[in-house]
Amino acid sequence: MNVSRRTRIQKTYEALFALEDVREIFRRSLPTGLDGGEEREFSEALARVRGIIDGIEDGGGELPSGRVCDGIEVRSREEDYININPIQAAGRLTPEARKAIISYGDGYSTCDHCRKPFRLDKIGRPPVEAFHRELAEFLSMDVARVVPGARRGFQAVTQSLLEKGDFVIVSSLAHYTEFLAVEVAGGVVREVPLDEDNKVTAEAVAEKIEKVKAETGSLPRLMMIDHFDYQFGNEHEVRGIGKVAKDYGIPFLYNGAYTVGVMPVDGKEIGADFVVGSGHKSMAAVAPSGVLATTEEWAERVFRTTEMTGDVTNRRFGIKEVENMGCTLMGATLISMIASFPRVKARTAAWDEEVAKSNRFLRELSRIDGTRVLSELPRRHTLSKVDTTDSFDTVAKTHKRRGYFLSDELKERGIIGEFAGATRVWKLNTYGLTSDQVDYAAGSFLEIAEGYGLKIS
Ligand SMILES: *Cc1c(COP(=O)(O)O)cnc(C)c1O
Numbered sequence: 001m002n003v004s005r006r007t008r009i010q011k012t013y014e015a016l017f018a019l020e021d022v023r024e025i026f027r028r029s030l031p032t033g034l035d036g037g038e039e040r041e042f043s044e045a046l047a048r049v050r051g052i053i054d055g056i057e058d059g060g061g062e063l064p065s066g067r068v069c070d071g072i073e074v075r076s077r078e079e080d081y082i083n084i085n086p087i088q089a090a091g092r093l094t095p096e097a098r099k100a101i102i103s104y105g106d107g108y109s110t111c112d113h114c115r116k117p118f119r120l121d122k123i124g125r126p127p128v129e130a131f132h133r134e135l136a137e138f139l140s141m142d143v144a145r146v147v148p149g150a151r152r153g154f155q156a157v158t159q160s161l162l163e164k165g166d167f168v169i170v171s172s173l174a175h176y177t178e179f180l181a182v183e184v185a186g187g188v189v190r191e192v193p194l195d196e197d198n199k200v201t202a203e204a205v206a207e208k209i210e211k212v213k214a215e216t217g218s219l220p221r222l223m224m225i226d227h228f229d230y231q232f233g234n235e236h237e238v239r240g241i242g243k244v245a246k247d248y249g250i251p252f253l254y255n256g257a258y259t260v261g262v263m264p265v266d267g268k269e270i271g272a273d274f275v276v277g278s279g280h281k282s283m284a285a286v287a288p289s290g291v292l293a294t295t296e297e298w299a300e301r302v303f304r305t306t307e308m309t310g311d312v313t314n315r316r317f318g319i320k321e322v323e324n325m326g327c328t329l330m331g332a333t334l335i336s337m338i339a340s341f342p343r344v345k346a347r348t349a350a351w352d353e354e355v356a357k358s359n360r361f362l363r364e365l366s367r368i369d370g371t372r373v374l375s376e377l378p379r380r381h382t383l384s385k386v387d388t389t390d391s392f393d394t395v396a397k398t399h400k401r402r403g404y405f406l407s408d409e410l411k412e413r414g415i416i417g418e419f420a421g422a423t424r425v426w427k428l429n430t431y432g433l434t435s436d437q438v439d440y441a442a443g444s445f446l447e448i449a450e451g452y453g454l455k456i457s
Contacts, residue, residue, distance in 0.1 A: 003059035009079045010064035015052040017068070021045050077416060082437050085417030086383050087230075089431035090262050090282040094343045097284055097336035104335040111330070117319045120327035120334075121145060131338045138345060139256075139275045140266040141293035145303060145321075146279070146329045146337065150257045153276035153292035154181035154224065156323035157253055160302045162187040166221035167212050169250070171200045171236065173229035175257065181224075190220065197376055198232050200225060202240030209248055219250055226255040227265075231427075232375040233258065233383030242271025251298065257281050258383060260291060261344050262431060263351035273298050283344050285337035289329055357438045358382040358430045364442035369455035370394070374425065382431040393423040395452045406448070413444040 022045045029038050055061030066074050077083055078092055093101075104110065104126075113125040121132045135144035147153045154177060162168070164186035170178050172191045182189050192200050192208045205223065212220050223245055227238045238254060245252035253274040259265050260277025261284065267275040279289025294302055303321045310316075320326035329337070358379045365371055370390030375381075392406050399405040403421040410418065419426045430438055450456060 003057070006080060007059055007064070008056050009076050010066055010074065011052055011056040011061075012079075013074045013076065014062075014064045015049060015056060018045065018049045018052050022049060081411070081414050081416040082433060082441050083417040084415065084428040084430060084433075084441065086427035086429045087281060088417065089382065089429040090284065091278075091280040091287070092284060092432060093286070093336060094284045094340040096339035096343065097286065100335040100339040101286060101332045104332040107331060109331045110334055119319055119321070120330070126335060126338065128334065128338070131341065134341065135291055136293055138265075139260065139277070139291070139293045140268045141272075141275055142296045143299040143303065144291055144293040145324060146334055147276075147290045147292045147324070148288040148328060148333075149177075149280070150255065150276045150278040150290045151177035151181060152288070152328075153274075153290050154178055154253065154255075155184060156292055156302055157224075157251075157274050157276075158182055158185035158187060158222065160304070160323055161185075161222050161251060163221075167216060169205060169208055169212070169220045169223035169225075171225055171229060173198070173200070173226065173231050173234075173236075174224070175226065175230050175255070178224050178226075178255065187221070192225075197234070198374075199234050199376070200236040200241070202237045202244050205241050206244045206248075209244070209250065219248055222251050222253060224253040224255055226257065227270075228258040228381050228383070230258065230383070232385050233379070233381040233427075233429075234376045235380045238270050238272075245273075246271055257290075258381065262348060262354065262382075264348050267293060274302070279333075279337050283337060284340035286333045289333050289337050354382050354431055355380060357433065357435065358384065361430050361438050361442050362386070365445055367456050368392075368446065368449040369457060383427065383429045385425065385427045387425050389424045391449065391454050395454070396423040409448045409451075410444065413447075415441055415444055 022042065025034070025038055025042050025045060034042055051061045068074060110120065110123060110126070110128065114123050120128060122129050132144055136142060147156065158168070158181045162185040166187045167190050168182045168187045170189050170191055172194050174191065179189055190208060190212050192204050195201055195204065209220060225236060225238060225241050228235055242252055251273040252271060253276060254267060254270055254272035255276055256265050257276070257278040258281065260275065261282035265275065273295060275293040277283060277291040279285035279291065280287035302323060306317045306320045306322055308316070358381065362373050362379060362384060365386065366373060368391045372387040374385040374387050396403045396405060401408055403423040406423050407418065407420040410416065418428055433441065446456060
């Protein structure tokens with residue numbers, strides 16, 4: 001039996017889809033049971049599932065369609081390849097999250113057992129309320145809410161704290177969503193310059209605060225700093241910055257888009273007033289998802305409830321939180337986050353091993369003459385920026401496929417996720433790869449380099 005891995009993967013999807021067709025029969029039949037026609041249809045649908053399952057093993061049976069439906073192809077990148085895409089690594093779902101999608105995919109599925117006072121974070125079944133408590137505890141904060149992405153967490157904070165023209169301290173490596181969150185609230189960003197190692201220091205933050213004070217006569221209203229930035233994956237001095245924030249009495253938003261869910265984060269110890277994380281980037285959850293956690297002190301302000309009264313009906317919606325538009329993440333998005341959470345919590349304890357693999361990978365990659373790591377070394381994160389201008393790009397210059405030669409070669413070996421066509425400066429993320437996968441990926445880069453006559457040291 002020599003069935004290709006790709007065929008097996010495609011057939012596995014076909015079997016899952018065929019089971020959905022079985023499931024559909026239940027959905028459109030009477031609760032009292034299947035009638036004659038349905039029973040026949042059911043048998044046929046089940047026989048089809050069996051046929052496909054046999055085919056996973058022996059390669060026989062119908063050819064997989066490779067489609068979810070017309071126009072939508074099956075996405076099997078995570079099964080077919082080793083994916084080193086910089087933003088996708090820690091957002092890959094756990095098996096529990098994938099099962100949650102199957103089960104909770106229907107629109108307002110989380111509302112089945114929603115009871116008074118009718119708010120998402122109060123739902124007891126499935127355990128949404130308990131999850132909120134655990135989330136706060138996980139981050140060492142007092143209160144947590146789920147939000148549709150880290151960006152919506154930033155937005156809830158900026159819209160609650162800023163008035164028009166207020167200044168907000170951000171990093172010179174700040175994510176675009178931090179800019180937008182300030183802009184949507186009418187604020188103005190002021191960037192902290194980087195030091196020579198592309199890091200944001202507490203000292204530079206203090207200097208910038210003084211500058212804003214000198215320029216405007218008042219202190220910035222908020223500071224938002226990334227623990228690890230999205231460009232280099234460098235670690236910034238968040239604890240020192242937390243102290244500066246306290247000294248000046250400026251609220252501090254800790255941006256944990258690249259930390260919450262992969263490494264331990266202790267908001268209190270860091271001195272954060274707000275901790276924001278991204279579910280789809282670092283918590284193995286469906287997009288758009290994220291978390292906003294805060295202290296008792298700030299919760300009332302950021303999670304303020306509606307005070308509006310209808311002029312005709314006199315209606316009020318008492319406990320609905322304004323910034324969260326009442327309820328935030330619904331359905332499979334939220335349940336995927338909850339389903340992944342036990343593993344996510346556990347995996348943060350293995351962060352050192354992830355970092356070790358990241359260092360091992362880059363050590364190997366750096367053996368290719370002319371390859372440079374632009375991120376800080378040794379790595380403290382799994383996201384890294386590399387410069388292969390003097391290695392792979394020298395090949396691209398004369399190759400008929402130009403920069404795409406590298407992605408071609410990698411794909412042939414089952415590796416994807418580097419920016420296709422880029423052979424100068426690009427990013428990668430080794431998070432979640434097994435030791436064998438790390439070695440295999442590193443070995444593949446070396447093999448490709450060797451094949452094109454690049455020097456290996
Ligand atoms: C990815 C990222 C974000 C945006 O996260 P979303 O959850 O997609 O909104 C914000 N900040 C940083 C530093 C990021 O890397």
